[in-house]
Amino acid sequence: SISQDIDHILETQSALSVDLGGTNLRVAIICMKGSIVKKYSEHNPTTFEDRMHLILQMCKTAIQDAVCLNCRILGVGISTGGRVNPQEGVVLHSTKLIQEWSSVNLRTPISDALGLPVWVDNDGNCAALAERKFGHGKGVENFVTVITGTGIGGGIIHHYELIHGSTFCAAELGHVIVSLEGPECSCGSRGCIEAYASGLALQREAKRLNDEDLLKVEGMDVKLSEPITAAHLISAARMGNSKADAVLRKASSALGVGIVNILHIVNPSLVILSGVLASYYKEPVQHIISQRALASAQTIKVVTSDLEEPALLGAASMVLDYATRRTY
Amino acid sequence: SISQDIDHILETQSALSVDLGGTNLRVAIICMKGSIVKKYSEHNPTTFEDRMHLILQMCKTAIQDAVCLNCRILGVGISTGGRVNPQEGVVLHSTKLIQEWSSVNLRTPISDALGLPVWVDNDGNCAALAERKFGHGKGVENFVTVITGTGIGGGIIHHYELIHGSTFCAAELGHVIVSLEGPECSCGSRGCIEAYASGLALQREAKRLNDEDLLKVEGMDVKLSEPITAAHLISAARMGNSKADAVLRKASSALGVGIVNILHIVNPSLVILSGVLASYYKEPVQHIISQRALASAQTIKVVTSDLEEPALLGAASMVLDYATRRTY
Ligand SMILES: [Ca+2]
Ligand SMILES: [Ca+2]
Ligand SMILES: [Zn+2]
Ligand SMILES: [Zn+2]
Numbered sequence: 001s002i003s004q005d006i007d008h009i010l011e012t013q014s015a016l017s018v019d020l021g022g023t024n025l026r027v028a029i030i031c032m033k034g035s036i037v038k039k040y041s042e043h044n045p046t047t048f049e050d051r052m053h054l055i056l057q058m059c060k061t062a063i064q065d066a067v068c069l070n071c072r073i074l075g076v077g078i079s080t081g082g083r084v085n086p087q088e089g090v091v092l093h094s095t096k097l098i099q100e101w102s103s104v105n106l107r108t109p110i111s112d113a114l115g116l117p118v119w120v121d122n123d124g125n126c127a128a129l130a131e132r133k134f135g136h137g138k139g140v141e142n143f144v145t146v147i148t149g150t151g152i153g154g155g156i157i158h159h160y161e162l163i164h165g166s167t168f169c170a171a172e173l174g175h176v177i178v179s180l181e182g183p184e185c186s187c188g189s190r191g192c193i194e195a196y197a198s199g200l201a202l203q204r205e206a207k208r209l210n211d212e213d214l215l216k217v218e219g220m221d222v223k224l225s226e227p228i229t230a231a232h233l234i235s236a237a238r239m240g241n242s243k244a245d246a247v248l249r250k251a252s253s254a255l256g257v258g259i260v261n262i263l264h265i266v267n268p269s270l271v272i273l274s275g276v277l278a279s280y281y282k283e284p285v286q287h288i289i290s291q292r293a294l295a296s297a298q299t300i301k302v303v304t305s306d307l308e309e310p311a312l313l314g315a316a317s318m319v320l321d322y323a324t325r326r327t328y
Numbered sequence: 329s330i331s332q333d334i335d336h337i338l339e340t341q342s343a344l345s346v347d348l349g350g351t352n353l354r355v356a357i358i359c360m361k362g363s364i365v366k367k368y369s370e371h372n373p374t375t376f377e378d379r380m381h382l383i384l385q386m387c388k389t390a391i392q393d394a395v396c397l398n399c400r401i402l403g404v405g406i407s408t409g410g411r412v413n414p415q416e417g418v419v420l421h422s423t424k425l426i427q428e429w430s431s432v433n434l435r436t437p438i439s440d441a442l443g444l445p446v447w448v449d450n451d452g453n454c455a456a457l458a459e460r461k462f463g464h465g466k467g468v469e470n471f472v473t474v475i476t477g478t479g480i481g482g483g484i485i486h487h488y489e490l491i492h493g494s495t496f497c498a499a500e501l502g503h504v505i506v507s508l509e510g511p512e513c514s515c516g517s518r519g520c521i522e523a524y525a526s527g528l529a530l531q532r533e534a535k536r537l538n539d540e541d542l543l544k545v546e547g548m549d550v551k552l553s554e555p556i557t558a559a560h561l562i563s564a565a566r567m568g569n570s571k572a573d574a575v576l577r578k579a580s581s582a583l584g585v586g587i588v589n590i591l592h593i594v595n596p597s598l599v600i601l602s603g604v605l606a607s608y609y610k611e612p613v614q615h616i617i618s619q620r621a622l623a624s625a626q627t628i629k630v631v632t633s634d635l636e637e638p639a640l641l642g643a644a645s646m647v648l649d650y651a652t653r654r655t656y
Contacts, residue, residue: 083624093623142494156593163486165595166470169624172592177585177620179507180578189620191585250508257505257519264500265484265593267493292505292517295421296411296497 014071015319016062016116017312018055020044020080021123022097022150022200025051027058028309029071030316034134036309037069038062048100056113063114074323075117077315078106079126081151085168086318089120092168095186097151097200119318123147124171125162126314127274127305128155133317135307136272143270144262146173147310148255148277151186152194155314156266163266174198176258196254199277202230205247209233217241234280255281256288263289263297274305342399343647344390344444345640346383348372348408349451350425350478350528353379355386356637357394357401358644362462364637365397366390376428384441391442402651403445405643406434407454409479413496414646417448420496423514425479425528447646451475452499453490454642455602455633456483461645463635464600471598472590474501475638476583476605479514480522483642484594491594502526504586524582527605530558533575537561545569562608583609584616591617591625602633 012031019026025044029037040058045051059076066073082094082101089107111118121129128145131137137145137157146154154173156163163170174194175187182191183201195201206228209215215232216222217239222232236244259271273282286302293300307313340359347354353372357365368386373379387404394401410422410429417435439446449457456473459465465473465485474482482501484491491498502522503515510519511529523529534556537543543560544550545567550560564572587599601610614630621628635641 083622158486158491163594166597167595167624167627169591169622170593170595172595172622172625175592175622176589177592178505180581180585187622189588253508257508260517261504261589262593263497264503264505265498265590266491267495267498267500269494294411294497294500294503294515296495297500299495 011070011072013320014066014073015316015323016059016066016073016076017315018059018076018078019123019311019315020051020078020098021311022081025054025058026312027062028312028316029062029066029069029073030313031071032320034313034316036312037071038065044098046099048104051100052109055110059110059114073116075119075319076110076114077126077318078110078118078120079123079311079315080106080120081123081153083168083172084120084122084125086119086121086164089118091120095151097186117323119315119322121315121318122153122155122171123311124153124173125155125164126318127153127310128157128162128171128314129317130307130310130314131272131305132157132160133321134313135305135310136270136303140270142266142268143272144173144266144268145272145274145305145310146259147275148198148273148281149275150199152198156268158266173258173262176261178254178257178261193254193258197251197277197281199230202233202247202251202277203228206230206233206244209236209243209247214243215241230277249284252281252284253288256285257292259285260289260293260297263293263300267297269300271300271302272305273302274307274310278304339398339400341648342394342401343644343651344387344394344401344404345643346387346404346406347451347639347643348379348406348426349639350409353382353386354640355390356640356644357390357397357399358641359399360648362641362644364640365399366393372426374427376432379428380437383438387438387442401444403447403647404438404442405454405646406438406446406448407451407639407643408434408448409451409481411496411500412448412450412453414447414449414492417446419448423479425514445651447643447650449643449646450481450483450499451639452481452501453483453492454646455481455638456485456490456499456642457645458635458638458642459600459633460485460488461649462641463633463638464598464631468598470594470596471600472501472594472596473600473602473633473638474587475603476526476601476609477603478527480526484596486594501586501590504589506582506585506589521582521586525579525605525609527558530561530575530579531556534558534561534572537564537571537575542571543569558605577612580609580612581616584613585620587613588617588621588625591621591628595625597628599628599630600633601630602635602638606632
């Protein structure tokens, strides 16, 4: 009927985004302009079967909701921790942050179950794609994004395109090593920037200080029921706790030196920091660059991301950029 | 005359190569197939004027010799330490290894004096170009070369092309940092792989041990007149000197971890080691990769270069690849 045709015309071309992190499994409906129309979040299950089941269930709910919201879903974009072969839509290998998540073909089962094309990439790479389409990376030929959340991820844009590498292991920026010894990392190595500066690493140090009764300072309000996190470490340092301050200085140094290594290897013109700790790290990272980078790399700009949800937006951008071409 | 025409036909298309290192200034006539027809070497002068004068003088001698050798010189390719803008033919900035070598336009004066087109790039980048045209990098889409000589340099080939970076500071692999503290580097930072594993760094440690009378072991023959070098450190370690061995282990670790960082940033399929210490470092570097790289990066191949003179051959390759196009 004519009214159905008009409804169809009024629909907004949209993507279904899935973000698989160490803690949460999230799904969102995202429209062409990059606004998040609706968002869903659950705890990420620890087994492969439960996780696959929940992904499909959440996607089906979102697809139903999309009809009412006048969003026409063009495809599904998936952002996940671990190494991903985006050509095949397969998670090759993941660290301990996501269990049972190696050699997992996401494209075939999800595409079959939902009848939609599916794109998959690493969370850090998705964040870089988000910056390229919607953020500070728009029109920038060479930039790097570093996400400090539970872990540390990243993506590298060179000549306007992602660097995936020969075995899809490029831009594993969390596992840039800044110490021959250094703390153990979830990847099995040690001295990685993730082991110094991620949310999990700071939480580990905050808990250690708290266990030794060295975290709380006068005037600091920590409820007994509340889990100790990186935020407590940052408040303690701000309130004069020198041990907390030393931990954060070391974390900032490690992250800064890791970023200097990125500058000396691919030399981007812009570094975009995102994730919950981005604004905390921006200033110390700039300071470390001024101390330890080659003169020719000093002109680099460091900014914090303006995007609310880089991984979800980047996963959507794969759909929105490629769905019309229908090529994987 | 007819005999002149035939002479002209029999000439081999060739390049003049210049290599400016921390120690020597070398010039070579290199023919299209990559063989070095004639080579000249002098000590690299410490002042800008003397260096420019000597470059021109050596090139003029080589150009005269080329006539007798039936080599038709198509242009001049220059390999130099420091950061280079190859589009302009300008050395932007150099470390202390080459004095008075910042903001130096090499193309204009040399091209004007010799009447030949001039190409310039960083020594590490030239080594990568040499591997791409004549060495293990032939037909390889993504590879990295790391040169351990007096200093440490490198070049990165991505999609068959060099990565130069936004300020021509990419692939400064000697200044990949593997320790938050660590030994001081010629670049002003500390903990760079060059400060641990270069010929100069090993020589520094060998001299230190020798000064403390801890270098020589029984049966080791060191003449008083002979300067102490990395080679003495290696022989001492092989003959059971545990202090020399510890220095070399730390150097190998540092180089290996630096290369792991390269793998986690650009993820090449091949690492080519060149320079005098390449064969020494190959095995320990492979070992460190097996210990500290992500599973997805373990498939990397590490080989030593077969090329006699990577920097000279790479400088020649710029001429031989681009001279017919006559574009800089
Ligand atoms: Ca990544
Ligand atoms: Ca280089
Ligand atoms: Zn790691
Ligand atoms: Zn350095």
